[in-house]
Amino acid sequence: xxxxxGADPGVVGPYLASALGHEKWRSVRVELIAAGMSNxxxxxxxxxxxxxxxxxxxxxxxxxxxxxxxxMVREHRVISALAGTPVPVPRTLxxxxxxxxxxxxxxxxxxxxxxxxxxxxxxxxxxxxxxxxAVADGLMDTLAALHSVDPTAVGLSDFGRPEGFLERQVRRWxxxxxxxxxxxxxxLDALAARLAExxxxxxxxxxxxxxxxxxxxxxxxxTPGRVRAVLDWEMSTLGDPLTDLGMLFxxxxxxxxxxxxxxxxxxTLPGFPTRLELAERYAVSSGADLSDLNWYVGFAYFKxxxxxxxxxxxSAAGAMAGKDTTGYADKIDPxxxxxxxxxxxxxx
Numbered sequence: 001x002x003x004x005x006g007a008d009p010g011v012v013g014p015y016l017a018s019a020l021g022h023e024k025w026r027s028v029r030v031e032l033i034a035a036g037m038s039n040x041x042x043x044x045x046x047x048x049x050x051x052x053x054x055x056x057x058x059x060x061x062x063x064x065x066x067x068x069x070x071x072m073v074r075e076h077r078v079i080s081a082l083a084g085t086p087v088p089v090p091r092t093l094x095x096x097x098x099x100x101x102x103x104x105x106x107x108x109x110x111x112x113x114x115x116x117x118x119x120x121x122x123x124x125x126x127x128x129x130x131x132x133x134a135v136a137d138g139l140m141d142t143l144a145a146l147h148s149v150d151p152t153a154v155g156l157s158d159f160g161r162p163e164g165f166l167e168r169q170v171r172r173w174x175x176x177x178x179x180x181x182x183x184x185x186x187x188l189d190a191l192a193a194r195l196a197e198x199x200x201x202x203x204x205x206x207x208x209x210x211x212x213x214x215x216x217x218x219x220x221x222x223t224p225g226r227v228r229a230v231l232d233w234e235m236s237t238l239g240d241p242l243t244d245l246g247m248l249f250x251x252x253x254x255x256x257x258x259x260x261x262x263x264x265x266x267x268t269l270p271g272f273p274t275r276l277e278l279a280e281r282y283a284v285s286s287g288a289d290l291s292d293l294n295w296y297v298g299f300a301y302f303k304x305x306x307x308x309x310x311x312x313x314x315s316a317a318g319a320m321a322g323k324d325t326t327g328y329a330d331k332i333d334p335x336x337x338x339x340x341x342x343x344x345x346x347x348x
């Protein structure tokens with residue numbers, strides 16, 4: 001196995017031996033386990049050790065230029081703050097802000113053993129419809145638990161600016177779309193304008209994850225309905241919690257649907273609830289008022305379309321080397337139509 005890009009074992013090992021205060025880290029094996037459009041995640045195992053001895057190292061993509069999108073200090077801070085709350089997160093072990101070590105800030109956390117569901121359920125896991133329902137219920141109850149955490153009580157009172165959050169989000173992603181236009185898309189422009197005109201009043205604020213979905217969680221191997229850890233906090237801030245629920249809807253196709261925007265079809269399996277049933281569970285767990293949910297879902301599709309357009313633009317510019325973005329442009333218009341239908345027709 002070659003040296004993983006971004007985390008040379010010859011550098012990581014001696015550094016961790018000092019930082020974690022144990023010589024077992026002097027020589028390590030490093031394996032890259034997640035390298036997509038996001039931050040890089042590595043398993044670091046002491047030489048001669050088992051997977052039970054391993055830790056996880058997170059760092060920004062090599063060559064990343066958008067510092068705010070890959071802020072290791074913020075990600076480490078929110079995970080550390082949530083320790084001891086009802087929100088399951090890995091235990092953080094060390095934050096390195098000295099860029100001389102790996103060329104970028106990074107942090108190390110415990111390795112949580114759990115089931116990672118992406119495009120399919122592992123054989124023998126959550127085979128029964130009731131178990132799949134339990135998975136969804138666990139996701140909703142965990143999200144409600146996150147949104148019930150008092151930011152001030154966990155030292156995150158200055159983690160974001162809740163005032164004007166939704167207006168800023170619409171402006172931010174409209175600006176993103178304007179900067180990365182791949183072609184003329186009047187329906188996308190119209191959706192952006194309509195969202196800006198109809199921003200609802202924020203009824204509550206809290207810690208938002210920013211990209212909460214099934215494949216950003218690890219599930220308990222023995223109890224499918226229990227979330228072992230919520231991962232990937234790079235988009236987290238203080239804002240309107242219903243943006244998390246709206247975004248989850250984008251990633252949750254239901255039985256009988258064929259949606260061009262869907263990344264995974266796993267939630268179409270028997271037992272997984274519909275999106276409205278998800279919302280009902282969240283409302284019961286959180287006590288939230290969901291009367292404006294159609295706006296949040298419309299905004300989520302708009303944001304997703306802007307993100308995809310950005311990927312298409314970077315790909316066309318040759319800045320997505322090694323990543324297959326075939327078909328991404330074909331997702332944009334269907335996404336815009338789903339956003340319009342949610343916003344104007346209440347089609348959730």
